[in-house]
Amino acid sequence: MQLSVEQRGDDLLVAVREDRIDAAVAVQFKDAMRRATESAGRRVVLDLSQVGFLDSSGLGALVAAMKALGPDRRLDLMAPTPAVQKVFRLTRMDSIFAIHPDDASAFGVGTLARAG
Amino acid sequence: MPGDRLTYRRRIDATPDAVRVVLNDLCLVLSALSVAQDETATVELVLAEVLNNIVEHAYQGVPAGPIEIEVTSDDCGLEVRLCDWGLPMPGGQLPPGACPRIAAIPADTPEGGYGWFLIRALASDLSYVRLEGRNLLGFHLDLARAVATA
Numbered sequence: 341m342q343l344s345v346e347q348r349g350d351d352l353l354v355a356v357r358e359d360r361i362d363a364a365v366a367v368q369f370k371d372a373m374r375r376a377t378e379s380a381g382r383r384v385v386l387d388l389s390q391v392g393f394l395d396s397s398g399l400g401a402l403v404a405a406m407k408a409l410g411p412d413r414r415l416d417l418m419a420p421t422p423a424v425q426k427v428f429r430l431t432r433m434d435s436i437f438a439i440h441p442d443d444a445s446a447f448g449v450g451t452l453a454r455a456g
Numbered sequence: 457m458p459g460d461r462l463t464y465r466r467r468i469d470a471t472p473d474a475v476r477v478v479l480n481d482l483c484l485v486l487s488a489l490s491v492a493q494d495e496t497a498t499v500e501l502v503l504a505e506v507l508n509n510i511v512e513h514a515y516q517g518v519p520a521g522p523i524e525i526e527v528t529s530d531d532c533g534l535e536v537r538l539c540d541w542g543l544p545m546p547g548g549q550l551p552p553g554a555c556p557r558i559a560a561i562p563a564d565t566p567e568g569g570y571g572w573f574l575i576r577a578l579a580s581d582l583s584y585v586r587l588e589g590r591n592l593l594g595f596h597l598d599l600a601r602a603v604a605t606a
Contacts, residue, residue: 363508364472393497395504396571403567411563423497430577431570432558 341368343376348447352380353418355387361398369398373405382413385446389419394427406437414438418446460605462489462529470519470540475507478525489603499534499597502578505571506538506593514542514591533599536579537592544586550593552576 342357354376361369377384386402388394394402406415416438420428428434440446464485468474479500486496503525510523521541528535545551553572559565576582579595586592 360476362472362476362504363511364476393500393504395501395508396568396574397508399570400567403565407563407565407567411561422494423501426494426497427501427574430574431555435558436562436565 341365341372343372345376348385350381351383351385351447352377353385353387353447355389356391359390360393361391361401362393362395363397366397366401369401370404370408373401374408377405377409377413380409380413383416384409384413385416385418385440387418387443388424389421391424392421394424396427399427399431399433402433403436416440416446418443462527462534462603462605464525464527466525467522468525470511470515470521470523470542472508472511474519475504475511479504479507482527486603489605491599491603495599498578502575502595502597503536505575506536506595509571510538510540510542510591514540516543529603529605530596531602532596534597534603535594536597537594539593540591541589542591544591545584548584548586550582550584 344355344357346353346355354373358365402415402417409415418440419442420439428437428439462485464482466478466481468478482503483496483500486499487493491499507523511517511519515521524539526537551572553576555573556566556569575595579597581594581596583594584592
């Protein structure tokens with residue numbers, strides 16, 4: 341499970357470098373997220389633009405990743421593909437997570453990016 | 457011009473990797489038959505959910521038997537039939553699949569229970585029978601246009 345990490349001001353941008361978050365990799369995703377976000381600040385933004393497929397196992401893993409951040413940190417989602425958006429919509433995950441269509445709306449135009 | 461019906465049959469090991477392989481294969485078959493991408497995605501999702509359930513619950517994560525998959529086209533979409541030799545469905549019935557409730561606080565958000573909800577939301581005519589040591593699951597997936605292979 342490949343994730344890439346980039347500091348964006350006080351936020352952490354984590355990009356999923358896999359095309360599926362499914363039953364086959366749900367546990368690996370949770371573990372990788374925990375490691376990647378251990379020292380994250382108040383917000384983690386998860387870039388899902390490369391993920392073409394997410395099933396209920398993947399959904400559960402996202403919820404687990406959100407809970408693992410604890411009550412003082414948040415997990416936002418960014419750029420879900422249409423198939424993944426559909427799963428979010430059906431399960432009303434769009435009322436649990438803030439879902440940003442792209443980088444500009446997640447971070448605001450003009451946000452300074454700092455190599456982390 | 458109606459063509460031949462699609463009949464897709466596979467027998468796979470009950471492992472997550474074998475499930476991925478057959479899902480990819482079926483998606484390629486459907487795309488080649490000009491099924492729309494969003495509909496192919498729905499077929500893939502529902503198949504993933506039912507197959508993962510068989511792997512995790514019928515076989516309890518131990519691939520002690522195969523899963524047989526049959527997908528046939530009809531006038532309004534696809535009829536899917538699955539057979540496995542694993543444990544019977546608890547209570548002999550399909551789970552109701554109510555949508556897990558949105559929790560008041562994020563920490564209480566459920567991590568499970570979404571699978572059957574998605575299956576019931578996207579598939580129709582669900583049936584389950586336990587017969588001679590086998591689980592037989594069937595359902596229909598509606599498509600906008602009938603699939604034809606000719």
